[in-house]
Amino acid sequence: MEPLMAFVVGGLFAASIYMMLRRSLVKLVIGLILLSNAANLLIFTVSGMQRGLPPLIAPGDTLPAGGWADPLPQALVLTAIVIGFGVLAFAVVLIHRAYVVVKEDDLEKMRSTDT
Amino acid sequence: MLLAxxxxxxxxxxxxxxxxxxxxxxGWLLSLLPAALFIYFLTWIPTIAQGEAVIIHYPWIPGLDINMSFLVDGLSLLFALLISGIGTFIIIYAGGYLHGHKDLPRFYAIMFAFMASMLGLVLSDNIIALFVFWELTSVTSYLLIGFLHEDKDNRWFALxxxxxxxxxxxxxxxxxxxxxxxxGGEYTLSGILAAEDIHAYPFYTGMVLAILLGTFTKSAQVxxxxxxxxxxxxxxxxxxFLHSATMVKAGVFLMARLNPSVGGTDLWFYALGIFGALTMLTGSxxxxxxxxxxxxLAYTTVMALGTLTMLIGIGTEQAIIAAMTFLLAHALYKAALFMLAGALDHETGTKDVTKMGGLRQVMPITFLAACLAALSLAGLPPLFGFIGKELMFEATLGAGGALAAFTSLLALLSAIMIVAMAAVFALRPFTGRRKETPKTPHEAPLSMLIGPVTLATLGLVFGLFGFLPAAALVGPAVAAVYGDPITVELYLWHGINAPLMMSIAAVIAGLVLFAKWDTVLAGFKRLTFIDRFGMERGYEHAMDGLVAVAEWQTxxxxxxxxxxYLTTIVLTIVGLAGWTLLVHTDTPIPLGLFDVNLYEAVVAGLxxxxxxxxxxxxxxxxAVATLGIIGFSIALIYVLFSAPDLGTTQIMVETLTVILLVLVLFRLPGFIxxxxxxxxxxxxxxxxxxxxLMTLLILAVNDVPVAEPISDQLVHWSEPEGHGRNIVxxxxxxxxALDTLGEIFVIGLAAIGVYAMIRFRAEDKAQ
Incomplete structure (x- = not known):
């Protein structure tokens, strides 16, 4: 499965960078979401994908029966998903706010604040 | 020693x-510290005078083999004595000179930091520590030069x-x-001085040039x-302080310090000899x-630094004796002269020598001290400066090769000019007709006289009793710089010989020059090209160029x-990581797409x-709907591959994201x-x-056998220790838990930010 996922992740990265390179603010938001998903999948993929071995322990046991998928990357990705959402929410509201203030959606025209 | x-x-x-x-x-109270240090260093003289070099170790960063070690020998002790001795008088003097200045506390703070850095520099045995102190002197002297920072010029010159x-x-x-x-990996000066084959180092030339660039800039060589x-x-x-015993002498110190091991080659001989002699002449x-x-005084300092560099370069026995004698003499008279110049400036309100005159009656002690110090500067008997100058002539005459004639001629020329300038300094302000000055002058206070008078008198004492400095100070220093013990004897009278003739010639010609000084000055005024093509213009062009390059690349x-930005970042990543991948992957990356179920392929395809x-x-x-599809498909992938928690989280987050996007995105303009x-x-x-690149990276990583996961222990602890059956x-x-706490914190911050931005909008509307 990992080789297939390599192409999926690559496609997500390409799409996210392409969208972030657009000059429209709205497309920048879409790019950010795709980038966050791509990064999460990347970590998940390279940690080794296994079918049907969730790191859960049945009542009465002390270890998952029949092996387990590595739980640590999952914990990291879980954290990343939630943080990614926090960043996204902030970015979306920030971009909206920027649009309200400067009345401009074209990133190339928002440069005067920078120089 | 560490405490010192x-x-x-x-x-x-x-x-x-x-x-x-x-x-x-x-000022008096604070001067107790350098005075105490001076006495402490004096107690070292008996040990060092016997030709011993003492090394004292304190571990500093033991892991990196960096020790705080100190090397006490003739050279470092001479410098330590000068720094603490002259420092004592400078601290007292500053109390009078900057009397009532609002920033005097800051001045003392920086001054002590500078003095300590300078002591560290001359006493360090470890070259890393030496370098740290070296840079500390640069930084603290920057603060000192720019002390009167409200003036734009001062800030520029300090920088x-x-x-x-x-x-x-x-x-x-x-x-x-x-x-x-x-x-051979030796980071201590004592080790480097003991090393045998430094001349055989393949990059010897580059090494010497790098070191000389450092010492030449520090010691203001042409x-x-x-x-x-x-x-x-x-x-x-x-x-x-900076020009007598410290800062600018640091470069000379280092060249002297390294002379026994690095010196002795043609490169060293000619680089130091020629640049030193040119600096000497330029300064004069x-x-x-x-x-x-x-x-x-500043330019005579340049002259002195050039002389010292030249003498170290010549490197013969006489030259090193001359260098150390000259160094001591210069420190004594230059500190005195500067303090006297400050006293004159302080009392008259002007720095311009042509605007002063007839001050002899009002400032008799200043006049007397100025005469003594200037005589030493001019190199007249019976002052210590005379011995230094005689030895210098002797050394240049014996330099060997083409350098002998070159350096002797330049030394004679600069000696003539220095005699004239010494006379200008000692006579112009004090004799002749009284001139009106911005302030009504009277004798300087005790705090401003004790230093110059003591130092000028020392110049006389050392001149008359040459055996005192010879045995205690100059001798051990010469031994350290030359690398072998030498018996040094300093006399005023060397017999009728070439150096004496040169001295007499210099004095006569110098006095003639002094008499004609006003004419010479007028002549120089016409030569404005010096200002236009000087090195300072070069510095300014370099600074302008730096700013231009910075502007261009910004x-x-x-x-x-x-x-x-994004394109630059992405291309850099692709370039660097791609190149590394290309170079370090030998076997072709295997594909192996076969291990895929149909429904998995469908989800991935989605x-x-x-x-x-x-x-x-x-x-x-x-677009928003598609994002939803992507998000839920990813959730499915998580679930299919043993990560149910990720799946549920992803579904919740994805739902929220879509709602958020629909709410906000539609207040923004359409897809343009x-x-x-x-x-x-x-x-x-x-x-x-x-x-x-990401695809290739994953494929390449997938090919690498995975080491034992570090989470095994966590899995084993989960139920018995953590009392939870969901290991994630x-x-x-x-x-x-701390990670999660941090995560909660981040989410909280984001929520506050979102809330704040929405509220501000409400307030805008209310207005």
């Missing part, structure tokens, strides 16, 4: 408080001094590290001499055309276009198709494509390059 070096830094923190508490007496010395400092660091390698006279922007006590000529008291890289569709669609709603088709193609290439949850709230 570091006590300055300790007192530096206390000095402001002490200055405020003790007011006028603070100039700092930049010139720090650029040299960088070169020095490289040179010192090469030196350590050349000495062509870097311009910063030193500009450093006169500092208050006079600083100039007196520039002194001759100056009228400011401090400027005259415009190129930091042009405010988000797209440019993600890819969704990503492509979201990129090209012109409908906002379509601003860019031209060509730009879109370029962007697509960049994007696909990164996507392709146990990790999050138990084993990595």
């Amino acid at each position: 070096v570091l006590s300055g830094f300790i007192l530096c923190t206390l000095a402001p408080w002490l200055t405020r508490s003790f007011g006028d007496r603070a 100039q001094g700092l930049l010139v010395t720090v650029v040299g400092g960088l070169a020095l660091l490289a040179g010192l590290l090469m030196l350590a390698v050349a000495a 062509p870097f001499h311009f910063w030193l006279p500009n450093a006169m922007a500092a208050p006079t006590p600083v100039s007196a 000529v520039m002194a001759l055309r100056s009228t400011g008291l401090k400027a005259i 415009r190129l890289l930091q042009n405010g276009s988000m797209g440019n 993600v890819v198709v969704g990503a492509v569709f979201a990129s090209v669609t012109t409908s906002r709603l379509g 494509d601003y860019s031209a088709p060509a730009t879109r193609i370029k962007d697509a290439v960049v994007a696909v390059a990164l996507g392709g 949850n146990v990790i999050l709230v138990d084993f990595r």
Whole structure:
């Protein structure tokens, strides 16, 4: 499965960078979401994908029966998903706010604040 | 010894408080520390005079083999005595000179930091520690030169001094590290001095040039001499200290220190000999055309530094004796002269020597001290300066090779001019007709006279009783610089010989020059090309160039276009990581797509198709809906591959994201494509390059056998220790609880930010 996922992740990265390179603010938001998903999948993929071995322990046991998928990357990705959402929410509201203030959606025209 | 070096830094923190508490007496009180240090260093003389070199170790960063070790031998002791001895008088003097200045506490603080750095520099045995102290002197002297920072010129000159010395400092660091390698990984001076085959080091030339760049900038050798006279922007006590015993002598110190092991080659001989002699002449000529008291002294300092460099380069026995004698003599008279110049400036309100006259009656003690010190500067018997000058002539005559004639001629020329300038300094302000000065002059206070009078008198005592400094100070220092013990005997009378003839000639010609000085000065005024083509213009051009390059690269890289930033970052990643991947992967990357179920392939395909569709669609709603599809497909992938927690989290987050996007996105304008088709193609290439790189990276990583996961222990602890059966949850709230706490914090911050931005909008509307 990992080789297939390599192409999926690559496609997500390409799409996210392409969208972030657009000059429209709205497309920048879409790019950010795709980038966050791509990064999460990347970590998940390279940690080794296994079918049907969730790191859960049945009542009465002390270890998952029949092996387990590595739980640590999952914990990291879980954290990343939630943080990614926090960043996204902030970015979306920030971009909206920027649009309200400067009345401009074209990133190339928002440069005067920078120089 | 550690305490001796570091006590300055300790007192530096206390000095402001002490200055405020003790007011006028603070200068006297604070001078107790350098005085105590001076006495402490005096106690070393009996040991060192026997030709011993003592090394004292304190571990500093033991892991990196960096020790705080100190090397006490003739050379470092001579410098330590000069620094602490002259420092004592400078501190007292500053109390009078800067009397009532609002920033006096700050002055003392920096002064002590500087003094401690200087002591550290001359006493360090470890070259890394030496370099740290070296740079500390640059930084603290920057603060001292720019002490009167409200003046724009002062800030400019301070920065100039700092930049010139720090650029040299960088070169020095490289040179010192090469030196350590050349000495077989030996990072102590004592080790380097004991190393045998430094001349055989393949990069010897580069090493010497790097070290010399550092020492030449620090010691203001041609062509870097311009910063030193500009450093006169500092208050006079600083100039007196920096130019007599310390800062500018640091370069000379290091050349002298390294002379036994690095020196002795043609490169060393000619580089130091020629540049030193040129600096000597430049300093003398520039002194001759100056009228400011401090400027005259600054240029004679340049002359002295050139002389010392030249003598070290010549490197014969006489030359080293001459260098150390000259160094001591110069420190004594130059500190005295600077303090006297400051006293004159303080009392008359002008620095211009042509505007003073007839001060002999009002300032008799100043006059007397000035005469003594100037006689020493001019090199007249029976002052110590005379011995130094005689020895210098003797050394240049015996330099060997073509250098003998060259250096002797330049030495004679500069001696003539220095005699004239010494006469200008000692006679012009005090004799002749009284001139009106901005302030009504009267004798300087005791605090401003004790230093120059003592030092000038010492010059006389050392001259009359040459055996005193010969045995205690100069002899051990010469032994350290020469590398072999030498018996040094200093006499005023050397018999009728060539050096004496040169001295007499210099004095006569110098006095003639003094008599005609006003004519000479007028002549120099017409030669304005010196200002136009001097090295200082070079420095200014370099600074302008630096700013221009900075501006150019900022415009190129930091042009405010988000797209440019992103493209630059992506291409850099693709270039570096791709190149590494290409170079370090031997076997072709295996594919092996076969281990895939149909439903898995469908889900994966949905993600890819969704990503492509979201990129090209012109409908906002379509894009948001596709994002939802992508998100839920990813959730399915998590669930299918043993990560149920990720799946549920992803579904919740994805739902929230879609709601958020629908709420906010539709307040923004629709999907507009601003860019031209060509730009879109370029962007697509960049994007696909990164996507392709990520794919290749995953495939390459997948090929590498995975080591035993570090989480095994966590899995085993989960139920018995963590009392939880969902291992991922146990990790999050138990084993990595602090991480999760931080995550909660981030989410909280984001929520506050979102809330704040929405509220502000409400307030805008209310207005």
